[in-house]
Amino acid sequence: MLVIENLHAEVEGEPILRGLNLEVGTGEVHAIMGPNGSGKSTLSYILSGKEDYDITQGSITYKGDNLFDMSIDERAAAGIFLAFQYPIEIPGVAAMTFLKTALNAQRITRGEDELTTPAFMKLVKEKTAALNIRPEMLRRSINVGFSGGEKKRFEILQMALLEPSLCILDETDSGLDIDALQLVAEGVNRLRSPERSMIVITHYQRLLNHIIPDRVHVLSAGKVVRSGGKELAMELEKNGYAEYEDQKINAA
Amino acid sequence: MTAAEKTLIDQFGEARENLPGNGEAWMDDARSSAIRTFEKNGLPHRRLERWKYTDLRAMLGQIPAPATGTPVSDLPDHDGINAHTAFASIERYHGVFVNGYFQPQLSNLEDIEGVEIVNLRGNFNNFPDWVKAGLGNTSVFEGNAVLALNTAFAADGIALRIKAGATIDKPIHLDYVTTGDEAATISVRNLIIVEKGAQATLVETFTGPRDVAYVVNAATQITVEEGARFTRIKVQDEGLDAFHLANMQITAGENTRCHDLTLTLGARVSRNEVNVGFSGENADVTIAGASMLAGKQHGDTTLCITHSLPSSNSRQEFKTVLDDYARGIFQGCVIVKPHAQKTDGRQMTQALLLSPNAEMDAKPELEIYADDVECAHGATAGDLDEEYLFYLRARGIPEAKAKALLVAAFVAEPLEKIEHEGLREGLFQLTNAWFDRRKGEA
Numbered sequence: 284m285l286v287i288e289n290l291h292a293e294v295e296g297e298p299i300l301r302g303l304n305l306e307v308g309t310g311e312v313h314a315i316m317g318p319n320g321s322g323k324s325t326l327s328y329i330l331s332g333k334e335d336y337d338i339t340q341g342s343i344t345y346k347g348d349n350l351f352d353m354s355i356d357e358r359a360a361a362g363i364f365l366a367f368q369y370p371i372e373i374p375g376v377a378a379m380t381f382l383k384t385a386l387n388a389q390r391i392t393r394g395e396d397e398l399t400t401p402a403f404m405k406l407v408k409e410k411t412a413a414l415n416i417r418p419e420m421l422r423r424s425i426n427v428g429f430s431g432g433e434k435k436r437f438e439i440l441q442m443a444l445l446e447p448s449l450c451i452l453d454e455t456d457s458g459l460d461i462d463a464l465q466l467v468a469e470g471v472n473r474l475r476s477p478e479r480s481m482i483v484i485t486h487y488q489r490l491l492n493h494i495i496p497d498r499v500h501v502l503s504a505g506k507v508v509r510s511g512g513k514e515l516a517m518e519l520e521k522n523g524y525a526e527y528e529d530q531k532i533n534a535a
Numbered sequence: 536m537t538a539a540e541k542t543l544i545d546q547f548g549e550a551r552e553n554l555p556g557n558g559e560a561w562m563d564d565a566r567s568s569a570i571r572t573f574e575k576n577g578l579p580h581r582r583l584e585r586w587k588y589t590d591l592r593a594m595l596g597q598i599p600a601p602a603t604g605t606p607v608s609d610l611p612d613h614d615g616i617n618a619h620t621a622f623a624s625i626e627r628y629h630g631v632f633v634n635g636y637f638q639p640q641l642s643n644l645e646d647i648e649g650v651e652i653v654n655l656r657g658n659f660n661n662f663p664d665w666v667k668a669g670l671g672n673t674s675v676f677e678g679n680a681v682l683a684l685n686t687a688f689a690a691d692g693i694a695l696r697i698k699a700g701a702t703i704d705k706p707i708h709l710d711y712v713t714t715g716d717e718a719a720t721i722s723v724r725n726l727i728i729v730e731k732g733a734q735a736t737l738v739e740t741f742t743g744p745r746d747v748a749y750v751v752n753a754a755t756q757i758t759v760e761e762g763a764r765f766t767r768i769k770v771q772d773e774g775l776d777a778f779h780l781a782n783m784q785i786t787a788g789e790n791t792r793c794h795d796l797t798l799t800l801g802a803r804v805s806r807n808e809v810n811v812g813f814s815g816e817n818a819d820v821t822i823a824g825a826s827m828l829a830g831k832q833h834g835d836t837t838l839c840i841t842h843s844l845p846s847s848n849s850r851q852e853f854k855t856v857l858d859d860y861a862r863g864i865f866q867g868c869v870i871v872k873p874h875a876q877k878t879d880g881r882q883m884t885q886a887l888l889l890s891p892n893a894e895m896d897a898k899p900e901l902e903i904y905a906d907d908v909e910c911a912h913g914a915t916a917g918d919l920d921e922e923y924l925f926y927l928r929a930r931g932i933p934e935a936k937a938k939a940l941l942v943a944a945f946v947a948e949p950l951e952k953i954e955h956e957g958l959r960e961g962l963f964q965l966t967n968a969w970f971d972r973r974k975g976e977a
Contacts, residue, residue, distance in 0.1 A: 331929050359931035373923050375944025381927070384940065389931035424944075425926075441930060 317502035360392035362448030432463035468493030602719035604636030618772035635721035649701025713743030789815025857893035939970035
């Protein structure tokens, strides 16, 4: 699904990623953990195509294609989905209009027919019920007046509707209480399938009690410094990131 | 005197005997007084503060001849989304004007319950007093050369009286369509009285051909009496070579609610002037608008709200989107006279510039002579938010479509306040289509 090789990236001359390697197979769930500033969010933005980063070395291959040849919206249509850590509010664009426009735009890009309004409404009704989202919420502007939990659930609703192949969840647990976390995790787990891969970025282990990863990677100073199974997350929870912070200092 | 000014005076001399009401002393007096005012002042120019950004004397080089009116049996085809088609499926009372002349055979304004209608090409002899008083009022064009020209040349128009206590069940749509390849000057004059406790919604739309430098001079005088509620929506979607010069005057009575919204999409040069006065206390007046301009369009919105009596609210809410070399102008004035205590006046103008070559000039003017008032104003200008764009594109929406959504979202706020669902939807259809339409026409 995804192969990242020796990725170096910087922002305004400041190196953030320094030789990152990562391979995510089809159907696998990988967790990326690490201290603040290790480059976790940068990786998620680079995968989705945000233009603020300079790639100085390395490659990303997605489903066999060079990811850097694809625009932001082409990547989305090809199945890459980033659930944002801080979903922004966009006044004036109704959430429902946005969902329908996004879904149909992706279908058009893929050469499929647009969904009719009744078919779309049926789909939305089904997906919102599962995430405990009130339909009135979708008549509002994107994320405007949504609570922290509602914003995260709205991200997961988009993911459920767009049915991506590679889901990247950037600190989806941040700012959620335990009930909201459970609801979001259930939503994510429903989307797990042998055809769909996931990258779960998190600072804390608690999300991984709900979304059990196949692999866990520790990111520090812009590269993967350790990989292991789900037990690695438990170890990090117990010992913290102190030893990896040291490596960061050494690297710098 | 410039050549254009001389042409106008000559044109009046030739046209006057065929203008409606010729020979009626009160109308003759009004027209003579109007042309004298014009002769004295000429076309407005940049040395006049209210015309600082729109130098009509420099811009209006050619004055097309006044339009001649013939009844038409069909309207030209209107393809796609425009101000003419956007409201076509709404249940409405429809009044069609072609080249400024009312077309009763295409309209259904007859027999609206609670409304008296007078066509200005009717028998001036029999005009009711309220029409004579409105049309014959020469004080309205003092210091306003465009309105003076309108009074001099007005060839047609409609006077509507919404009778006391009447609630008009459907919007009244006055649909001004310009046709033909020959440029002409179109002068329409409307008069509206909303009597005590009445409720009505008026829609005015303007459409016309591309590549014809026609001139529309439209004036509407509105009196809203005690306790009445009145909404007026105007969509200016003229052809892109046209001049559109408009004046609206509203007088709001005690306990009235008046809501005016103008959507400006068309014309090479447009000037939308709104003047509001009060005849009673506790009135609530909103003058709102959205302008979406591209290419070399020049769109001027000039407002003046004069609070001469206490305890009224006024709101000015304007959004302007500018692309390419377009220029937007907002001049908003609020005057609070010494006795107009407890006035609450607010003004906000916001611009979105999509191109480094676009220009917005915003000039708020507050003159406050009373001490117990609340008045506020704000003006912003900025470009498209990159974070918004990224969020939409990250969900698979192509860049152009994402921009179109954000541009429509920027102007949505004043449109959302329109209570009539069909009209609101029609307005959104127009703002949603703007991005694609302008690209197609560029």
